[in-house]
Amino acid sequence: MDRIYLEERKLVRKYSPTKSVLLNSLFILVVFYATWWIFQDPRGLMRMYTPYVGYMWCRWLLVVMIWIAYIFDFWPFKREWMYKTDPIKKGMIFTAITFFVFFVFLKVFFEFILGELAISYFSPSRLTSLGLTEFYALEYSAQAILMFAAIASWLSPSWVVAAENAPWGKLNQPTRGFSVFVVTFLLSMITYFVFFHSQMGILFDPWQQYTAITPPWWHNFADTVHGNFNIAWIMCCTVMVWVYETIWERYPFSLIKRDNLRRVCAFFGIIAMAFCFAFFFYYLQELIWGVHIRGDRRLYAPDWRWLHVGEIAIFWLVPVLFMKFYCNNGVNRFSKPVNVLLRTIISMAAAIVLYYVYYKTSHFLLGTQKGFSHPQQFPMIPMIWLINVMLINYWFMDGWPGWRLAGKAEEEVATEEDDFTNKNSLKGLLVGVLLGIIIYFVVVYFAPVVGKILTVIK
Structure with a gap:
């Protein structure tokens, strides 16, 4: 597979x-704080943090940026233009394209095609005409659209990163881009209707039992009818794609030499790891705050705890991307497995710090409500907004102002890595499993203690 622009370019530090x-x-x-004040802050100008309208926008801006950079590889812009154009100009152009593409997509595909011709809840105006207040019409519609984005933000990059664009990897743009786009969009739509349509069906009274499965099929297992159960593991899938792509450098599935086997294992391996993290993050909340209570609200409600699983994952993604973009992954002096382990530990420690600082300061810095489980407290919105700013800086602006573009990077010569069939890999696998078990029990043992000591909100 040909290298995409982000893999091909060479960035060097200016200082x-x-x-x-x-x-x-x-x-x-x-940039984050200025744009947050303009677009999102409830005390600012546009006040899109309702919260679902702002949530929808930051989610879909992320998806469109993934389409531009990873799926379409900046098509139709030529490589020569990409290398010669000023980074500020590129940043402004691609950011404007990102906003424009989603605005058109929102109005044409979601609100008109789906909302006016197929399913009412995608169109705020149709919901209003049916008797809902304008606020709830906007919130319900935005919730459905952002749930679609949550899935697309996982599947779109996953096909590039894990499946390596197969079977279209050798095609030129835009054929390759449209092929991957159509397949991932179709998968996103199927996933949406299986995992989220029922959530929308129970928002209305009476429940829409003739058009959706009510109560949703997952309610006994998840102890909630809310779609946040699916948000939890899908958000973990999104995060794991980028962990695998960045600080893990596509390890360990890169050890598999057979292309198709590697791609299948990577795609489903990411999902498996995401499920492990999702249930572990949920279990941590049980250890720290106590057992959930079905039917309760706020901190003890299962639906909020599943949502918080996704929020915890997003707190982890911020330092993961920062390490990759601006610290060259931080740790590079050891073997790849050791590097990956140390990067993971460092990024998780940074995520804990970010988590603590956010809940201590967000209510007066960002205009959110104080508390973990307040209905107006959605840390995924500012965290994804921050990630979007980082992507604009690193993807669109080539790391300006601290970095500059220095032509093409030399293509790395493939080195012989241990595969899963030799003794070294088997020993490493055994050590990794034992180390993972030890870390798991250490975290489980100390989590309640740390949770009581580190009181974020009194």
Whole structure:
């Protein structure tokens, strides 16, 4: 498979490592806070944090950026233009394209084609005409559209990263891009109707039992009828795709030499790991806050705890991407398995710090409500908004101002890695399993203690 632009380009620091990282961090935070105030902050200008309208926008902007950079590889812009154009100009052009594409997609595909011709809840105006208030019409419609985006933000990059664009990897753009786009969009639509349509069916009184499965099929297992159960593992899938792509450098499935086997194992392996993380994050909440209570609200409600699983995952994704984009993955001096382990530990530690700082400060810095489980407290929105700013900076602006584009990177010569059939890999696998078990029990033992000591909100 030909390298995409993001893999092909070579970025070099303009300044010292520390100065470059600090400069980009400052730039990202300034842009984040300024745009948050303009678009999202309930005290700001547009006040899109309703919360679902703002949530929908930040979700879909992320998806469109993935389409531009990963699926279509910046088509129709030529490579020569990509290498010669000023990074600020590129950032402005691609950001404008991102907003425009989603706006058209929102109005034409969701609100008109689906909302006016197929399913009412995709169209706020149709819901309003049926008797809902404007606020709830907007919120219900935005909720459905953002759930679609949650799935697309997992499947779209997963086909590129795990499935390696197969079987269209050798085709030129835009044929390859449209092929992957159509397949992943179809899979996203099927996944949406299986895992989220029933959630929308129970929002209306009476439940829409003739058009949706009510109560949803997962309610006995998840102890809730809410679609947040599916948000939990799908968000973990999204995060695991990028963990696998960035700080894990597509390890360990890169050890599999047979192409099709590697792709299948990577695609479903990401899902399996995501499920493990999802249930582990849920279990951590049980350890720290106590057993959930079905029918309760807020902190003890199963639906909120499943939502919080996805929120915990997003807190992890921010330092993961930061390590990749601005720290060259941080740890590179050891063997790949050791590097991967240390990067994972460091990024998780950073996620805990970010989690603590967010809940301590977000209510006065970002205009959210104080508390973990308040209905107006959606940390995924500012975290994804921050990720979007990072992607614009790293993908569209080539890391400006701390980095500059220096032509094409030399194609890495494939090195012989241990595969799963030799003694070294088998020993490593055994050590990894034992180490994983030890870490699991250490975390389980100390989680309640740390949870009581580290009181975020009194």
